[in-house]
Amino acid sequence: MAARHEEIADALRRAIDREDYTVGSLLPPETELAARYGVSRGTVRQAVATLTAEGLIGSRQGARRVVLAGRRSQSFAELRSFAQWARAMGREATGRVMAQEWRTVTAEDRARLQLDPGTRVLHVLRLRGLDGQPVLLERTVYADWISTAVEHIEADCPSVTQRLLDDTGLVLAYGEHVIDAVAASARDAELLAVRRTSPLLRVRRVTTTREGRPVEWSDDRYRPDAVRFSVHTSIGNNALARMTADQ
Amino acid sequence: MAARHEEIADALRRAIDREDYTVGSLLPPETELAARYGVSRGTVRQAVATLTAEGLIGSRQGARRVVLAGRRSQSFAELRSFAQWARAMGREATGRVMAQEWRTVTAEDRARLQLDPGTRVLHVLRLRGLDGQPVLLERTVYADWISTAVEHIEADCPSVTQRLLDDTGLVLAYGEHVIDAVAASARDAELLAVRRTSPLLRVRRVTTTREGRPVEWSDDRYRPDAVRFSVHTSIGNNALARMTADQ
DNA sequence: ATGGAGCACTTGTCTGAACAAGTTGGCCTC
């Protein structure tokens, strides 16, 4: 925790969690917070902007800020790593590679991973569990330049993200996620221990490095009785977008 | 479009859309943008922060900003209003109230809408369509103080949000959305014209005013072949959070 | 009572400056 504005954001987050400020109540004015923490108003504004983006507080010109929600999952790399997310919640993540295969890129692979025609990429089918229960089936395609590193990871490695970071220094920094629902196929059903055609929450995502280079793309299917997603939106800030199926 | 930083954000958004800056390429340095638009570096930083939050560009200390994605739905009130979203995409939204009923609040209603025990609230079942096709089934509970206004809206009003704004000045400002998947019930199937048990994308949401006062909560079920959701995440900014089903 | 004007308060916008910290590429040495 280096930056002062992060410390202040954290202090405010904890104060809200402690119910020093209850849901519906008003936060102190910026000037008061600035005086309390011994910083300028700009630094306080950076801190409260973080909480606003998290959906914890609401802000409008002229009126004091209002507390909108009480708690926040508050982990950082939440979506980038299943294992890190599980650990942050005090659950144990497991993983197992069910199938692995090299294939020549399809048109879709090429578009999503920005690769040349004819490139060979690694397809991995991985089943992931939470406290022993299977909850997620990942079908991932890795870009050629990272595939050999992925290939040599042991089949039951709980955190591929952590492993790639340790082995190659790779940091997964950005992701685009498209969320919908599908019926479980026979294979899905067998591996996730649900009935065939039962509804699954599907997330298709592309993950890139800090430099913006695509690393992997994946079709993830969650048991909806085990995992959900949540998003806060506000009038000036909608991270979540609705899309039609075409285009 | 009042604020200078919004104008600059918009100019950059259009430049990216126009492919003046292609995906994977680098944005000019802040100082250069500041000089080009005749503003201080702080104002440029505000503009690029917007695009970063939208997932259009990636940013890291020391390196130039990189363009991550080409286009952005860029409408404002997207998630708050089905009709406004549809219009922004050049589609026509329809709506029809299928059932409407006053009930005494349940414990869940009270918790979500912050109401007193014994309060009467309005339950509405609304079917919504896009270009004539049914795509969404909304089961909404409105807080008592807005229910009478909702009750008097005609059954086939395409935009309830717009109507409430016109009639009562109500602005829906904040929302929390929890996303999962469910199997279509017999009723769902009939109204949405899908087979029973076919997968639906469910969004449960609570919407509040600018003051943080809950207005409505809703169980929305989308045909996943018609509507999807998309989210951008980045290392410092995860609007989307994964949740376990319990708690 | 009711409505409007005015005022204090609070957040939003913007500036210009300075320093910290991370990245990148070139140069130099071995």
Added chain:
DNA sequence: GAGGCCAACTTGTTCAGACAAGTGCTCCAT
């Protein structure tokens, strides 16, 4: 050629000040 060091560049953090704009309250006149 390989490796390491350095310098230029770029983004991140913070400050102090000023003004704009929206909110909510009081008070006054009707």
